[in-house]
Amino acid sequence: MSGNFEARLADLGVTLGDATAPAANYVPFVQVGDTLYVSGQISMENGEMITGKIGAELSVEEGAAAARVCAINLLGQVKAACGGDLDRLERVVKLTGFVNSTPDFGDQPKVINGCSDFLVEALGDAGRHARSAVSAGALPFNVAVEIEGIFKIKP
Known part of the structure; x- marks a missing residue:
């Protein structure tokens, strides 16, 4: 996709807020x-964490919605890293998604699709990426999903 990524996000009804500060001793x-x-960006929207274990308290669909929130938070960090110019983003290279799920849950890829599908919808081919989707017995603050990313940006 060429053009203004933020305009495309606005078409999807998404406005990137301020990037969140780290919760511990690391940089965003x-x-x-x-x-x-x-x-890693957690499933937190408007200051409210989306918590719970997929396969117990939350469904696959609710997990995918939480992963979509992580995608938006990732783009917020990319925008901050690019000095406010999201159009410096060239492509999403790799995502690693962690799903807070029960031991017998096996649909982690369907959950992380919430992030992947959103990035492709918002960024077109620039949003296509390599990916891992893994189960986690627990995540910080009991959030449903955490996703980290590697991106290629323009100087």
Whole structure:
């Protein structure tokens, strides 16, 4: 997709808020050359955490919605790293998604699709990426999903 990514987000009804500050002793992103590494973004929307274990308290669909929130938070960090210019983003390279799920739950990929599908919808081909989707016995603050990302950006 060429053009203004934020305009496309607005078409989808999404406005990127301010990037959230880290919850511990780490930085939200690190840039090395044209590669941007974004720390794990949790399922938190408007200051409210989406919590619970997928396969117990939450359904696959609710987990996918939480993963979509993580995608928006990832883009917020990319925008902050790019000095407010999201159009410096060239492509999403790799995502690693962690799903707070029960031991017998096996649909982690369907949950993380909430993030992947949103990024492709919002960014077109620039949103297509490699990915891992794994189960976690627990996540910080009992959030439903946490996703970290690697992005290629323009200088």
